[in-house]
Amino acid sequence: MIKMPWVIETKSHRSPYAPLLAPLVAVAITVCTGIILLSLRGVPPGKALFFLYFSPFSSAFNISEVFLKMAPLLLIAQGLAIGFRAKVWNIGAEGQLLLGAIGASLLPIFFNDSQNPLMLPAMALIGGCFGMAWAGIAAWVRVRFNANEILVTLMLNSIALQLLFYLVAGPLRDPFGFNFPQSALFPEVGMLPILVDGLRVNISIFFAVIVTLLAWLFVERSMIGYKLEVGGTAPDAARYAGFGEGRAIWIALLIGGAAAGLAGAFEAAGPLGQLQRNISPGYGFAAIIVAFLGGLRAIGILFAAFFMAVIFVGGDIAQTSAGVPFAVNIVLQGVLLVTYLAARVFVDYRVRFGTKRRLPEGAH
Amino acid sequence: MKASSDATISSSDRDQEAPLLELVGVTKAFPAVLANDDVSLRIQPGEIRAILGENGAGKSTLVKIIYGVLVPDAGEIRWRGEKVAIRNPAHARALGIGMVFQHFSLFETLTVAENISLATAQSPAELEPAIVEFGDRFGLPVEPRALVHSLSVGERQRVEIIRCLLQDPRLIIMDEPTSVLPPSGIPPLFETIRKLTEQGRAVLFISHKLEEIRSLCHQATVMRGGKVIASVDPAKETNESLAHLMIGRDIPHPEREAATPAENAAMAVRGLTYTPPDPFGTILRDISLSLHPGEIVGIAGVSGNGQRELAAVLSGETMLPSSRRDQVVIDGNACGDIDSGKRRSLGLAFVPEERNGRGAVPEMDLTKNALLTAHSFGLTKRGFIQRPAARAFAERCIAEMDVRCGGWDAEARSLSGGNLQKYIIGREIRLQPQILIASQPTWGVDVGAAAAIRQQLVDLRDGGVAILVISEELEELLEIADRLHVLFRGHLSPSIERARANTTLIGDFMTGGFLAADQAPGTASL
């Protein structure tokens, strides 16, 4: 038997600061990996560091971009984290986001001349409902037929993408758009108000922060949040207590779907102003990483979303100014989550190096 | 070690020989407890040695160290006179140490022969004749091609013993081997054990049952709190003197008077038939049972005869289809199809056999664990948790039940099994139930705490609560129950009044003796 030079034990009590360790280690390693990857492509380390992690703060425009990208990541991750805490693995936020964008786009596309100020709230509502409905399919087949939600939500992602392609190429295509696969531009009432003139950041970041507070209240203080968490950590205890599993699955998936759908509506009504094929640069998947990196806790996710947005913007800048491929972004996302999950061992367990064991204090 | 090949060794010879196994100053600590503290002992060939101690005394840890599952922090192990570091169970087996586990280490989806093959060099097919032959020789009949999940607990134990014997060990460790047997299964097991030692093998017999140790073992090493307290000849001791050594004082017994049960049943089960979705589970067949306020009804039986399924159907963790909802009745209401939360609001409280992960959430603190079943007792307001109220509730449970823990913010998993059980029982009692179902209430709990829990149950009964205790410890049921049923292969025996209850009758029922008398398996009547 191979003997490891360390021993992993169950912790008897945990320090309140330990959970910070894992994300910090992950972020540090990710930053280093980014520099190394860019160096390998001929970008000097100093410049790489600047492009990836400092340039996002180098101008008002870039800072605005960070908050613009942070909003959907934060929104979706809060919804997903509630599900993940309940061990309901909704991997379909990307698809739910697309459905939200499709749903929200219907109003401005079909009422393109409208001046009604209620259009934007209605779009948000429809977007959230579409996202919920898409996630609801997975909830239904899981509760009714016990079909694995990981696989179903994933498949629904691919189907949602094809549905979007179909719609922008056909029924929802701008009739005056020279056959480009995209919808007509939304009217003014169908667009999110911009925060600062000349920049792209809009009020969706406020919604995301409000949702963060609500998520905190839900997870830390509400009885439903508690029931979901019991279901996730100890399913037998949930059954013992009489917290229905089916109900938990429905709630977890619908919340995740609503948040992602809302994010989709905001993307369509925000920076894009129309429905098009590349409505999301992978926010739905990146939000999974954000949710974990934030320790599945509302406040942690706030910081995680910010960091992930920095990676996105830094990657974009590196792409335009140094010709670094977008794939670097994806690699960094992968490294971030892998290192985070590995570093969790220091949070969830007690790791002792060497084989000598100290006697516990207070043992007779 | 030529002596080991001798057929028999007299008691006096044993003392003079070099020991088969010798432990010197073995120490093992876990994060919360010092499980073995400077333990030394020697075992001679041909000896049947008891390790006696109550739950938590450190017996299991010691055994795991000898078998290489755990590595000691300090101390020395000598095998046949030579110092060894037993690295892992494979190494232990190579040395000649075999083990029969208390919680079986068998694989349910594999056949008997496959299971045995995993611990030996031969293929399952090659092993089949050997399994049959060993079965004949030592009185351990078992079908080599049977899937383990289809076997009774006793049969599984035989598989464990055969698997151990096929490796031709010099020392066989048996961890609480009688705990899974009906009374009638114990004498044959002892016969088998005596046959084993005739060839110079030694047996290390781990138990907390005094009677058995006195009738079987040559020497008894008594452990308490991780230390060796004494080494005695059990035949020369009484149950009382052994018990005193084991727990350091006399075993307390609950004070009880005769029950005065009320007329109307608080809970009734009528013709319950239930097939669990788990293919390895036990089918419940036509079970009828009534539970009156002011009485304790016990359900005895060897584990794996449907206790788990029955408890889940009664508690509401398993729900019946609506068409059969009237098979479970609480206070006149048919409620077979409602969940455990709704049954709780009808006055049913339940203490499950698993504490961590079922009765409590291991990762959550005691305050949050109070919410698990007590949330509707003023601990929430408009859907939000009232933390001060929950904390006060937890603190009262801790104080009233004398739970030893780090306070209301201690995680459930940081508590010892006994203390967590006390907390859970305290929580359920504070719900002021009309009906209390307790599954293995004192399993793994130390003697003092077990006595306290039994006294609590008797006091509740006196307060007019209807109580059902499902237990594999017959002694416990005989001590507290007013009447008894026995579960056997999903059938429930007729009720036995306390006055009529004795080990012989119940032992007969535990092997299905009641079936021939009144109902043949499979016949269902409503």
Next chain:
Amino acid sequence: MLTLTFLLSGTLLAATPLLIAALGELVVEKSGILNLSIEGMMAFGAVIGFIVVTKTDGYWLAIAVGGLAGSALSVVFGAVVLVTLGNQVATGIAVGILGLGLSALIGQPFESSTVAPMAKVAIPVLSQLPIVGRGLFNHPAIVYLAPVLAFAIWFMLMKTKVGLIIRAVGESPESAHAIGYNVNAVRFAAILFGGFLAGVAGAFISIASTTLWANGLIAGRGWIVVALVVFATWRSGRIVIGAYLFGAATIGELLVQSFGIAIPSQLLTSIPFIATIVAIVLLSMDGRSIRLNAPVSLGRVYQVTQ
């Protein structure tokens, strides 16, 4: 008749990588580990295999190196899941993302370039059969080897000691440890094997099936592989059937077009995904069969005590 040939051969080409990767995943899951990073491992194997062919023209070398690439990625997965006790679902997703990112990055200079397809082996006599001959019996050797591999893995799992140990570890790591097996070593080996086959499957796609590298080449096949194992309720025979059924579904587009039916191409592209959902739903209804065949400890963190 040409259409039929085309469909048969298309089905086999599409099914072969699914079958190979699913067999690897079967072994991993039988040991009790849920590896959701197949998509990333296939992509990594695909790009590495493609590069090897571009640089050396060695097709079998490309298959082998592609497999090793999959194994290399699975080392990361195994380390996080077994050594640092990471959550298997999250780790699978993380390593999957890592694999997709790495393959996109490494493959960037080769984007949209092509290679000559892997040499075909026409089976004597059979390939001359009318109608089905050229569709079924004129393929790269791997296409014929895949069902042989399925048999070999069935034999290994059900008839050999190694398979017995893998199944035992997957049912109860605690018991396997108690009787002296090194659970993590067995599981690590299974993970490496699964990663190897995922890499081989990816390389097959890029050098024998599509014969081109493009980012997003795997396009969800890795997830269908995971679904296949569930669909097959962890039985190798059913994986074979499932793989060919899904192979047929992935070329549904060609099938429908051949009948001249006008259906949006996006719907056709969705067919395998919809079919996967339907298949999972149908299979999941049979809970008893799943409980009997599913590895009991699948997905559960196992902490060695010492």
